[in-house]
Structures are given as C-alpha cells and as structure tokens.
Amino acid sequence: MDLGLVAQYTMNGLMLGMMYALVAVGFTLFFGVLDVIKFSHGDVLTVGAFTALASFIGLQSIGLTSDAVELLAMLVAAIGAMALLGALIARAFILPLRSAPALNTLLITLMLGTVLRESVRLFYPDGANPKPFPRLLPADSINIGNFNLRLDNAILLTVGALVIVGLQLLLSRTKLGLAIRAVAQDEETAKTMGVNFNAIVLTTFAIGSALAAFAGLMNGLYYNEINFGIGLYLGVVGFSAAIIGGLGSIYGAILGGFLFAGLQTIGAVALPFASAYKDVFAFAVVIALMAWRPTGLIPEKLSERV
Amino acid sequence: MARSANDARRSLLPGAATLVLVTILLIILLRVENQKAIIALLALSVGAVIAANRLGLLKPVAHSFSEREDMLGLLAIVAMLAIGAVFHEDHFVLLLVCTVVLYTVATLGLSIQFGYAGVLNFAGASFFGIGAYTAAVLNQHTAIPHLLVLLIGGLMAALVGSLLLLPVLRTRGHYAALVTIAFALLFKTFLEVSEVLGGPQGIQVRGMTILGWSFNDNIEIGGVELSFYLNYFIMSMIIVVLAFVLVRRLERSWIGLNLDALRLDETAAGCFGLNIVRWKITAFLLGNFLIGVAGTLHGMVVGFVQPNNYTFADSLVLVSILLLGGIGNPWGVAVATVIVVIVPEKLQVIQEYRFLLYAALVVVVLLFRPEGLLPRPVRRYFPGWQP
Numbered sequence: 270m271d272l273g274l275v276a277q278y279t280m281n282g283l284m285l286g287m288m289y290a291l292v293a294v295g296f297t298l299f300f301g302v303l304d305v306i307k308f309s310h311g312d313v314l315t316v317g318a319f320t321a322l323a324s325f326i327g328l329q330s331i332g333l334t335s336d337a338v339e340l341l342a343m344l345v346a347a348i349g350a351m352a353l354l355g356a357l358i359a360r361a362f363i364l365p366l367r368s369a370p371a372l373n374t375l376l377i378t379l380m381l382g383t384v385l386r387e388s389v390r391l392f393y394p395d396g397a398n399p400k401p402f403p404r405l406l407p408a409d410s411i412n413i414g415n416f417n418l419r420l421d422n423a424i425l426l427t428v429g430a431l432v433i434v435g436l437q438l439l440l441s442r443t444k445l446g447l448a449i450r451a452v453a454q455d456e457e458t459a460k461t462m463g464v465n466f467n468a469i470v471l472t473t474f475a476i477g478s479a480l481a482a483f484a485g486l487m488n489g490l491y492y493n494e495i496n497f498g499i500g501l502y503l504g505v506v507g508f509s510a511a512i513i514g515g516l517g518s519i520y521g522a523i524l525g526g527f528l529f530a531g532l533q534t535i536g537a538v539a540l541p542f543a544s545a546y547k548d549v550f551a552f553a554v555v556i557a558l559m560a561w562r563p564t565g566l567i568p569e570k571l572s573e574r575v
Numbered sequence: 576m577a578r579s580a581n582d583a584r585r586s587l588l589p590g591a592a593t594l595v596l597v598t599i600l601l602i603i604l605l606r607v608e609n610q611k612a613i614i615a616l617l618a619l620s621v622g623a624v625i626a627a628n629r630l631g632l633l634k635p636v637a638h639s640f641s642e643r644e645d646m647l648g649l650l651a652i653v654a655m656l657a658i659g660a661v662f663h664e665d666h667f668v669l670l671l672v673c674t675v676v677l678y679t680v681a682t683l684g685l686s687i688q689f690g691y692a693g694v695l696n697f698a699g700a701s702f703f704g705i706g707a708y709t710a711a712v713l714n715q716h717t718a719i720p721h722l723l724v725l726l727i728g729g730l731m732a733a734l735v736g737s738l739l740l741l742p743v744l745r746t747r748g749h750y751a752a753l754v755t756i757a758f759a760l761l762f763k764t765f766l767e768v769s770e771v772l773g774g775p776q777g778i779q780v781r782g783m784t785i786l787g788w789s790f791n792d793n794i795e796i797g798g799v800e801l802s803f804y805l806n807y808f809i810m811s812m813i814i815v816v817l818a819f820v821l822v823r824r825l826e827r828s829w830i831g832l833n834l835d836a837l838r839l840d841e842t843a844a845g846c847f848g849l850n851i852v853r854w855k856i857t858a859f860l861l862g863n864f865l866i867g868v869a870g871t872l873h874g875m876v877v878g879f880v881q882p883n884n885y886t887f888a889d890s891l892v893l894v895s896i897l898l899l900g901g902i903g904n905p906w907g908v909a910v911a912t913v914i915v916v917i918v919p920e921k922l923q924v925i926q927e928y929r930f931l932l933y934a935a936l937v938v939v940v941l942l943f944r945p946e947g948l949l950p951r952p953v954r955r956y957f958p959g960w961q962p
C-alpha cells in the first residue's frame with residue numbers, strides 16, 4: 270500500500286477519533302459527577318446537529334449568505350441549545366432519580382434518548398430521511414503525492430483539538446474545573462467545602478452536551494449529511510470509547526476515542542470481508558472489549574462497600 | 576368447611592368479573608372501526624380504571640388474582656378462546672391477537688432476565704428476530720418438522736445469546752446494558768448487509784405444517800369458513816400457556832428464590848453460597864429461549880421477515896411493555912402487551928408516533944410509578960398462603 274493512501278486513511282481515522290473522543294469526554298464527565306451513564310447523550314448530539322441545520326436554513330431564508338457568519342451562528346445556536354437541553358435533562362430526569370435503583374436511571378435516559386430521536390424523525394420536516402448538510406468550510410485541498418489534504422478537514426481537526434485542550438484547561442486551571450473535580454472525587458466533602466452541588470452537576474451536563482453539539486456539527490460538516498440515527502451510533506461508539514479508556518478519566522476517553530477509530534479504520538481496510546461489514550466489526554469489537562476488560566483498559570478504582 | 580367454600584367463591588368473584596369485563600371491552604375495541612368511537616372507548620376505560628382505583632374496587636380484584644390464580648388462569652384461557660371464536664373469520668384481528676400473544680411470550684422471557692435475575696437485555700427484538708430468521712431458513716431449505724423448528728428457533732436464540740454470555744457475566748449495570756445495545760445494533764446491521772438472509776428486503780417464511788395439516792389454509796367446518804390464522808392462534812395460545820406456567824412455577828420454586836436473591840444483592844447472594852454465574856446463565860439463556868420460540872412462530876404467522884422489524888427501537892418496545900406492566904408480574908406483562916400492541920394498531924392517529932409515545936410513557940411511569948401498572952406482589956408459595 271502506498272504512503273498517500275495510508276495518510277488518507279490516517280486522516281479519516283483522526284477525524285473519526287476526534288468525534289468519538291468529544292462524545293466520550295461527555296460520558297466521562299457525567300459519570301464523574303453523578304456516577305450515571307446518560308444513554309441519551311448520543312441523541313443530544315443528533316438534536317444538536319439538526320438545530321445547526323435548522324438555524325442554517327433559517328439564516329438562508331432571511332437572506333444571509335456569508336459562510337463564516339452562518340457557521341458561527343450555527344455553532345452558537347447548537348451549542349447554546351444543547352447546553353440548555355443537557356442541563357434540563359439532568360434537572361428534570363436524572364437528579365430526581367438519584368435514590369432510585371441504577372436500572373431506573375439507565376432506562377429513563379435510554380427512553381429519553383428514544384424520545385429525542387423519534388421527535389427528530391417525526392417533527393423535523395422530512396426527518397426520517399437523511400438531510401444534506403451545507404458545505405461551509407473552504408473546500409480547497411493540497412495534494413501531496415497521492416494524499417489529498419482537504420482544508421476543511423484540517424480546520425475541523427484543529428478546532429476539535431483546540432476544544433479538547435480548552436476543556437482540559439477549564440478543568441485543571443479554573444475554579445469551576447476545581448469544583449467539578451471535587452464533586453467527582455467526593456460529593457459529601459465537596460458539599461461541606463461550600464461547593465454548590467446541584468449547580469455544578471447542571472453545569473457539567475451543560476458542558477458535556479455542548480461538546481456533543483459540537484461533535485454533531487463536526488459530523489455534519491465532515492460527511493455533509495446527517496440523519497436521525499447518527500446519535501444512537503455515535504453514542505454507543507462514544508460510550509465504548511469512554512469505557513475502553515476507563516470511565517472517569519478525560520485522557521482515557523480521548524485515548525479510547527482515537528483507539529476505537531483506529532480499530533475501525535483497520536477493520537475497514539485490512540479485513541478480508543466487504544466494507545459493508547465494518548459496523549458489524551466495530552460493534553463486535555465493542556462486545557469483545559467488554560468481555561476482555563469489563564471496566565475499561567484503565568479500570569476505575571473500585572472497592573465495593575457492602 | 577362451608578364457610579371456606581363460601582370465602583373461596585367470594586374471592587373468585589371480583590377477578591372473574593374483571594376478566595369478563597375486560598374481555599367484552601377487548602371484543603368491542605377490536606370490532607369497532609370508527610376512530611372517534613375508539614378514542615371514546617379508550618378514554619372511557621381509562622376513566623373507569625381510575626374511578627375503580629379511587630373507590631377501592633381494585634383491591635379485591637388483586638386479592639382474588641393472588642388467591643385463585645389457577646382458576647382465573649383457566650378463565651383467562653377461556654376468555655381468549657372466546658375472542659378467537661368471535662373473530663373466527665377476521666384475518667386482521669386474529670393476526671393482531673396472535674401478535675399480542677407472542678409478544679407476551681417474548682416479554683415473559685425478558686421478565687425472567689430483568690425481573691427475576693436482574694440480567695439486562697436490551698436486544699429482545701434481536702433474539703425475537705433470530706427465531707424468525709431461523710424459521711425462514713429452515714422452512715425454506717430443510718424438511719425439519721415445523722414443531723421442531725419452533726424448538727430450534729428458541730435454541731438458536733439461546734445459542735447466539737450464549738456468545739454474549741462472557742461479556743454479560745463479566746459486566747454489571749450500565750456496562751452490561753452497553754453489551755446488549757451493541758448487539759442489537761450489530762444484529763440489525765448484519766441482517767441488512769447479509770445477502771444470504773435477503774438483505775434489507777428480507778425473505779419469505781413458509782407457513783407452518785404439522786403432519787400434513789397446513790396452517791396457511793382456511794378451515795371449513797360444516798360449511799362455516801374459519802380464518803387460517805385461527806391455527807396460529809391456537810398454537811400461540813398453547814405456547815403462551817406453557818410459558819406462563821413455566822414462569823409461574825419458576826418464580827414459586829427455589830430457583831426463583833435464588834434469582835431474586837441474585838437480583839437484590841449479588842454480593843450477599845454470593846456470600847451465602849449461591850452460584851451467581853450459574854443462575855445468571857440459566858436466566859439469560861432461558862429468557863432468550865422463550866423470546867426465540869415466540870419469534871419463530873411470529874415469523875411463520877407473518878410469513879415475512881425483514882431487518883426493520885427487529886431494530887433497537889423494537890427491543891425498547893419490549894422493555895417498555897415489561898416496565899409498564901410491572902417488572903416480574905406475568906399478569907402485568909399480559910395487560911401491558913394488550914395495551915402496547917393493540918392500541919396503536921386500532922388508533923391509526925398514533926401509529927406513526929408509537930415509539931415516541933412508548934418511550935414517553937415509560938419516562939412518566941419511571942418518574943411517577945416506578946413499580947409499573949400492576950406491581951409484582953409478594954411471592955406466594957401456594958395459593959391462599961399468607962406470608
């Protein structure tokens with residue numbers, strides 16, 4: 270295989286990995302503060318992507334044509350709306366069930382995800398079919414041998430990396446980040462130290478959901494198409510990535526995201542059967558990984574009190 | 576002695592009356608075509624149930640179901656047969672009733688997993704589909720007797736389920752949920768890309784034939800023509816009765832006790848010497864077997880299988896039925912299946928929105944009545960036993 274093709278696949282893998290990592294980081298954040306898995310996370314991503322698309326169409330209809338302004342507006346609309354939605358979900362459905370059995374939280378977030386997914390399918394105009402997503406980034410490309418580096422992909426990758434670095438700085442350098450880490454480490458102690466538990470939980474859910482919205486927008490810009498099922502798929506993959514890396518650690522989630530994308534790319538390129546089976550392969554890998562390392566490559570520090 | 580017989584009769588009465596009322600309601604609901612009339616009927620019955628609850632009329636009913644379960648079970652069978660007899664020439668209604676009955680069987684399987692052992696399974700529809708596809712392939716390419724195909728369908732579902740055993744056993748809670756969700760997505764994608772199994776278009780399933788008796792021919796008795804679905808209806812009833820008895824006996828036995836202990840506290844159960852792995856395997860495979868058998872027969876009833884019938888959303892519908900009915904209560908499962916399957920079929924307005932409605936309904940149930948419509952009662956080792 271020649272080098273250009275390898276570079277092409279690597280680029281593709283990196284893009285996928287960035288999206289997975291963004292989703293996985295959300296799962297890890299939620300798990301950190303509340304010890305819950307929010308299965309509706311992926312569908313928040315879908316709603317985010319559709320919000321972006323709707324605001325694009327809205328802007329078009331009032332006659333705005335500047336790509337940059339449109340993109341910025343889409344970003345703000347999607348991120349703002351999803352941050353709100355994430356906080357709302359936490360407030361209305363997850364916090365009230367804190368004392369209920371874990372199964373109930375699991376079911377309520379699963380069903381909530383279905384409500385979101387079905388709402389997009391039913392109430393977005395013609396939402397059951399894939400929707401074209403506008404191409405808003407410059408589509409120039411640089412040819413290096415066989416390798417064709419598209420500018421829009423490079424931009425997406427860079428911005429994605431910046432978002433992750435920004436999140437990392439937020440968590441490690443700011444007072445808010447300190448509070449989030451404190452709540453994740455020990456809820457009781459954090460409360461005694463004057464951390465507003467509910468506010469921090471809601472903020473964390475808002476941040477995580479905003480990341481999902483960003484990933485949704487990225488997905489749309491990369492594939493130039495979105496459908497109501499992307500969230501379910503990205504949610505499962507993102508969760509697997511978070512688990513592969515070990516829940517509760519941001520680095521683990523990022524690592525897991527890229528690792529998973531790598532596996533998938535290898536599956537698509539190097540395996541003997543048709544590439545139609547690449548999703549089957551990806552999910553089989555998820556299941557196999559769960560069997561091999563039930564709580565991730567970097568397991569959570571677990572000592573069960575009975 | 577005379578007094579106890581009197582007591583028995585008295586405790587039987589509320590349950591029997593409820594059964595008769597529900598049966599009549601069902602027959603009317605299935606007969607009526609006018610959409611407005613259906614909405615009125617549904618509103619009326621919801622109102623009646625709420626009113627009965629307020630007036631304290633539901634307590635004696637619950638009491639009579641726990642006291643005289645065997646008798647009422649027989650009555651329920653008679654009621655179902657009566658429904659079958661009323662609609663003896665109506666293809667559509669009989670197909671609907673068959674679907675209800677087979678979904679009940681599948682949900683009973685899920686209830687062994689979720690309700691007793693606490694093993695999560697969010698791929699119910701996939702195992703249902705495994706059964707159906709087994710029927711399609713075996714009926715097409717082999718001459719295996721169709722009763723045996725039912726059994727093989729169930730075994731196939733259990734066999735494929737056993738591939739998931741290792742991850743299911745090693746994981747807990749949310750992690751275990753992921754395993755089955757991933758499997759549900761994998762299974763549907765696999766069906767869509769597999770050319771042998773017909774891809775997205777699906778394949779035909781040949782109807783059932785037992786000893787030369789073809790289930791797909793209309794029956795004629797004394798000049799009265801009966802719908803061929805009546806064959807499948809009888810077959811489904813036999814299976815549901817067997818499944819119901821199995822689940823009931825299982826719950827009442829020491830196996831059920833072990834499974835309950837396992838669900839309530841795995842660590843404590845292990846400390847008391849229960850073999851956790853063994854009972855989890857038993858519950859998971861037995862549940863999948865039931866789901867598979869139901870799926871196999873359902874495939875033959877419908878005569879056609881395609882990937883879109885066995886999606887993750889359908890698996891969630893099965894879980895919704897379970898939650899709505901009350902986890903671990905087979906009667907609740909039966910009632911919830913009737914609601915979940917029949918209402919959207921009859922009420923065309925909500926047909927398209929059914930997944931959304933079920934999901935929203937479950938969210939509401941979880942927030943306000945987490946134990947379901949008919950909560951699981953305290954285990955009774957034999958009828959009339961007071962704990």
